Structures are given as structure tokens and as C-alpha cells.
Amino acid sequence: VDLETFLDDARELLAIESTADHPDGLAAALEFVVGFTGGDFMTERFASGGKPSALLYHGAHHEHGQWRPRYGVILNAHLDVIPAPKDQFHLRRDDARLYARGAQDMKVSGLVMALVFRELAGQLPYALGLQLVTDEETGGYDGTRHQLELGVTTEFAILGESSGLGISTESKGIANVILRATGRSAHGAYPWLGDNAVLKLQRSLGRILDRYPVPDAEAWRTTVNVARVTSPNTAFNQVPATAEAWLDIRFPAGDPDLDGKTDAEVAAYLAGFCEPGVTAEVQRMDSPAHADVTSPAVTALQAAARRQGYHGGFLRKHGTGDSRFYRQHGMNAVSFGIGGAGQHGPDEYADITTIAPYYEALSDFLRTFRPGWGPG
Numbered sequence: 001v002d003l004e005t006f007l008d009d010a011r012e013l014l015a016i017e018s019t020a021d022h023p024d025g026l027a028a029a030l031e032f033v034v035g036f037t038g039g040d041f042m043t044e045r046f047a048s049g050g051k052p053s054a055l056l057y058h059g060a061h062h063e064h065g066q067w068r069p070r071y072g073v074i075l076n077a078h079l080d081v082i083p084a085p086k087d088q089f090h091l092r093r094d095d096a097r098l099y100a101r102g103a104q105d106m107k108v109s110g111l112v113m114a115l116v117f118r119e120l121a122g123q124l125p126y127a128l129g130l131q132l133v134t135d136e137e138t139g140g141y142d143g144t145r146h147q148l149e150l151g152v153t154t155e156f157a158i159l160g161e162s163s164g165l166g167i168s169t170e171s172k173g174i175a176n177v178i179l180r181a182t183g184r185s186a187h188g189a190y191p192w193l194g195d196n197a198v199l200k201l202q203r204s205l206g207r208i209l210d211r212y213p214v215p216d217a218e219a220w221r222t223t224v225n226v227a228r229v230t231s232p233n234t235a236f237n238q239v240p241a242t243a244e245a246w247l248d249i250r251f252p253a254g255d256p257d258l259d260g261k262t263d264a265e266v267a268a269y270l271a272g273f274c275e276p277g278v279t280a281e282v283q284r285m286d287s288p289a290h291a292d293v294t295s296p297a298v299t300a301l302q303a304a305a306r307r308q309g310y311h312g313g314f315l316r317k318h319g320t321g322d323s324r325f326y327r328q329h330g331m332n333a334v335s336f337g338i339g340g341a342g343q344h345g346p347d348e349y350a351d352i353t354t355i356a357p358y359y360e361a362l363s364d365f366l367r368t369f370r371p372g373w374g375p376g
């Protein structure tokens with residue numbers, strides 16, 4: 001890979017303000033990467049909820065009466081970034097670091113994926129897909145999920161989320177829950193005449209946190225963040241009649257109480273911690289990601305990373321990501337990207353020394369991969 005030429009292209013892509021509040025920026029980033037592949041590929045375009053996405057592959061396939069192939073491998077890149085001050089959209093290079101919004105998460109990895117796709121898609125004994133989406137940072141429902149719901153299938157997917165050439169095999173699921181407490185109002189000087197909703201809520205939260213205490217340090221288990229506690233009461237001398245708390249619950253695959261459960265089941269489970277008069281309502285439920293590491297594809301990817309001098313170890317991400325949609329559809333997916341740090345922060349950077357090894361490892365893996373290797 002000619003690093004300097006590549007970095008010139010990366011500079012252009014990083015300069016596009018492709019945030020959710022700039023729809024034209026999302027479209028521009030997508031068109032930039034589609035154009036970067038050279039335009040010789042089948043390009044299927046999608047749009048959902050105002051979010052454009054694309055799926056590129058080589059040649060026309062007619063398998064099983066469908067024109068869209070079952071892919072051997074899909075490379076998935078999200079081209080949206082979270083908002084940042086204007087100066088973060090001007091790439092700044094400092095020694096081995098490339099500073100910009102999206103440098104680590106994940107425009108640089110995405111552009112490497114597009115480069116590898118451009119070079120190899122026409123030469124492989126299986127269909128290689130390049131899936132470009134623009135809504136990962138806002139949930140991924142209109143990009144990756146949308147495409148999978150329309151029937152895009154693959155044996156194996158690699159998402160370009162930053163991993164320093166490690167292999168991210170798991171990410172946690174999310175349950176956002178609102179607890180609502182109802183009591184009885186009274187004069188604040190006569191609290192025994194009322195039923196304080198804030199106190200009911202507090203006792204219920206206490207029981208939930210007894211079950212899910214905040215860990216002292218990083219731990220691969222279910223956590224509960226109490227994100228907000230409010231009451232509409234505005235007077236010192238009143239016993240509050242209602243109160244509400246927001247819970248951000250993060251859970252790994254295999255949590256027997258939360259993984260694979262419906263909203264109603266999760267609400268009922270949490271209501272079990274609450275006293276009478278406190279109800280639970282699920283606002284958002286997202287499943288965890290969990291790759292099958294017995295898959296020959298995972299072993300081959302690990303070997304490819306090791307041939308570049310990287311450990312290629314398995315990583316777990318506490319945050320969520322688009323790979324969960326593949327698991328939901330019964331497909332195996334991992335994240336594998338360049339190195340860097342400062343994701344979503346003011347000093348986000350890509351580690352330039354990982355770009356060429358990432359390019360080599362990805363190319364090596366795709367040349368090695370054979371149909372049948374995706375599932376475990």
C-alpha cells in the first residue's frame with residue numbers, strides 16, 4: 001500500500017462533516033468511498049429513515065434465483081461520525097498519529113476496507129461485499145439492520161471498528177428502562193400523611209443496585225447506570241406524588257435475565273425489584289454481539305494478524321455496535337480495525353503504523369478465506 005497516496009484520500013474523507021445533523025455530509029462521505037472503489041462494481045443503494053447506505057460487489061450473480069449473492073465475506077464500514085468542533089475535520093498529522101474526528105472511529109479503517117475491496121473483489125472464489133452505512137453512531141437501524149432485513153446474507157462479516165488488529169468478538173446489549181413511582185401528595189410538614197414517590201423509587205433503585213453494584217473496575221458483567229432521577233414536584237413543603245428514574249443497563253450475551261428477552265419480560269423482571277406503585281417500562285432494547293470463535297474464519301483472521309506481527313487476540317467491547325445485527329440474523333461477525341485512541345473525544349487519532357499491517361492482514365485473510373469457513 002502506498003501510504004502517502006492513501007493518506008491523501010483519507011484526508012479528504014476525514015474533512016467531510018458526516019454527522020447525523022448533516023445529511024448531505026452523510027451522502028457525500030458515502031459517495032466519496034463508492035467513488036474511491038473506482039465505479040466498476042455492482043452498487044446496490046439503500047435508504048431508510050433518511051440514511052443512505054450501499055452494498056458493493058463484483059459482477060452479476062444469479063444464485064438460487066436471486067440476483068444478490070450470498071456473500072462469503074462482507075466488509076462493513078460506517079462513514080458517519082459524532083459531532084466535533086470544525087477544527088477536528090482538518091486532519092492533523094503528528095509523528096505516527098493522524099488526528100481527526102473519525103480517524104479512529106472509523107473512516108480510516110473503512111477506507112482501507114474499500115481499498116482492499118477494490119483490489120481483490122474481482123479475484124476471489126467467493127462473493128466479497130463492501131457494506132457502507134451512515135448511521136452506526138445513531139443506532140445502525142437504518143443501515144446495517146435495514147440491509148440485513150432486506151435479505152443480505154453472508155457467511156462472515158468484518159466490521160472495521162478500531163481494534164488495533166485485535167479481534168472484537170463480543171459487545172454488550174442495551175436495555176434503557178424508565179422506572180415510574182406513584183405515591184400520594186401531602187403537606188411537607190406532615191409527611192406521614194403522604195406516600196413519598198421519590199423514596200419509593202430510591203428503595204427500588206437500591207434493590208436493583210444491590211443486584212448490580214457498580215464495579216470497582218472493568219468487569220465483563222451486567223451493569224446499571226442510573227442516568228437520571230426526577231420528580232415534577234417544585235415545592236419544599238410538598239411530599240412528591242410521582243418520580244421517575246432512567247436506567248441504562250448494559251449486559252453481555254448469555255445474561256439469563258436479559259439476553260434474548262422481550263421488552264415485556266425485561267420490564268417484568270425489573271418490576272420484581274420494585275415496591276408496589278413503581279413500574280418499569282423498556283424504552284430501548286438492543287441485543288449483545290457474540291461471535292462464534294470456533295469458526296475457521298476467525299482462526300484465519302487471527303493468523304493473518306499474527307503474520308503482521310500483531311497478537312490478534314480476542315477483545316470485548318462494553319459499548320454496542322452494528323455487529324449485533326449479524327448475530328440477530330444468525331450470521332457470524334467480528335470487528336477488526338486499525339489502532340488508535342481517543343474515540344469520540346477531542347484528541348481522537350489513528351495510529352498510522354497500523355494502517356499498512358491492517359491492509360496486509362485484511363488482504364491476506366480474504367485471499368485465504370474459503371466458502372464454508374464462516375460459521376463455527
Ligand SMILES: [Zn+2]
Pocket residue numbers: 078105106136161
Ligand atoms: Zn464506530
